[in-house]
Amino acid sequence: DVKVTQSSRYLVKRTGEKVFLECVQDMDHENMFWYRQDPGLGLRLIYFSYDVKMKEKGDIPEGYSVSREKKERFSLILESASTNQTSMYLCASSLGRYNEQFFGPGTRLTVL
């Protein structure tokens, strides 16, 4: 079974803090994705990566950056957290661009 894990289920941070969200997959998948999930808005793509050290902007990249130094790990970084970044963050991975995406359990981030 594909396993996608995220470093925290719940996280509370203060405005202006730097926040790191980590995602690890154990199936040697090429592609990894970060989404944020908000009620009524579905899942919106923040960034994705097709390979190590490669990244592409999704639909809502503003205020975020990513890092993929190793194939199995994809990090989402909030350089200076703001209250409007309070959300559920979901990581996903897929073998190839056209394959099923497998999701992690999510990190519920609250920025105070």
Next chain:
Amino acid sequence: GENVEQHPSTLSVQEGDSAVIKCTYSDSASNYFPWYKQELGKRPQLIIDIRSNVGEKKDQRIAVTLNKTAKHFSLHITETQPEDSAVYFCAARSNNAGNMLTFGGGTRLMVKP
């Protein structure tokens, strides 16, 4: 880019009834349409998908239909059970959007016993 709209946002049915969730998409180049189910507190999981070269696909109690001309697709669940209660997301993938998935806003389905 692609835009996917999903309706209704909430749906309540009696156990045993059918449920239908509808999605429309904007990009005629979209060619793959998955449906994900997210139970409360859990991760989204793929339950069924359809490609643009077919009009319907079934898997036991769930089916998906696609109308490419009208640019809409639907999820049908028959003989609903309480364990079908979840949030369902449709999505579309377009060559014009880097083959990324664009998701609908989700439908919260509640099946009353």
